Amino acid sequence: MTQQLMRPFSLALEFGSGQLEPATGKVERRLSDMHGMYGNRQAEDASLDANPLIYEVLQYDVPDENGQLVVCTTILQPGRIGDEYYMTKGHYHQKRDAGEVYLGLQGRGKLVMQAGEEFSQLDMQPGTIAYVPPFWAHRTVNVGNVPFIFLAVYPADAGHDYGSIDRHGFSQRVIERGGAPTLVPTVAG
Numbered sequence: 059m060t061q062q063l064m065r066p067f068s069l070a071l072e073f074g075s076g077q078l079e080p081a082t083g084k085v086e087r088r089l090s091d092m093h094g095m096y097g098n099r100q101a102e103d104a105s106l107d108a109n110p111l112i113y114e115v116l117q118y119d120v121p122d123e124n125g126q127l128v129v130c131t132t133i134l135q136p137g138r139i140g141d142e143y144y145m146t147k148g149h150y151h152q153k154r155d156a157g158e159v160y161l162g163l164q165g166r167g168k169l170v171m172q173a174g175e176e177f178s179q180l181d182m183q184p185g186t187i188a189y190v191p192p193f194w195a196h197r198t199v200n201v202g203n204v205p206f207i208f209l210a211v212y213p214a215d216a217g218h219d220y221g222s223i224d225r226h227g228f229s230q231r232v233i234e235r236g237g238a239p240t241l242v243p244t245v246a247g
């Protein structure tokens with residue numbers, strides 16, 4: 059049960075930039091924070107000196123208790139490491155039976171998901187609502203030329219499990235081939 063009675067609140071969201079006002083938390087992820095996640099290690103090493111900003115997450119923090127919901131925005135920059143589009147780390151929820159909802163605000167993205175052997179991908183654009191059911195790992199990929207920005211809502215006690223992604227990853231990657239985003243099987247090792 060929720061421990062304390064929270065006061066209702068509203069946030070101002072700027073669709074074009076993903077800025078949330080007020081925001082109390084901000085996560086910034088650069089290439090060095092995602093070591094080994096891109097398929098082309100040489101291309102990753104070549105980009106490490108510049109260490110580009112890949113994405114930011116802005117949120118208004120709420121207690122991580124059952125019943126609470128986190129609302130956050132992600133601003134995923136355009137770009138590639140080798141031929142692989144910039145993407146988020148991706149995660150399972152620690153609490154595996156917690157789902158999540160995404161709403162596309164700007165740009166073009168793919169939402170790739172994995173549940174055991176099952177793989178799924180959804181195209182996202184402004185106005186797309188994507189549902190991540192319980193038990194599915196989820197990662198977003200910017201396949202456009204401008205920042206891909208989306209809003210996410212998920213249970214505040216869901217937790218992020220990145221370790222399982224480090225170990226098993228997603229079975230497909232999103233790469234640029236002939237100017238278009240293409241899914242290719244992940245090569246082991």
Ligand code: M6P
Binds near residue numbers: 131
């Ligand atoms: C969305 C939500 C967040 C997540 C963020 C970045 O905004 O799913 O919970 O933190 O994307 O994704 P990741 O945590 O996998 O880097």
Ligand code: ZN
Binds near residue numbers: 149150151196
């Ligand atoms: Zn999640």
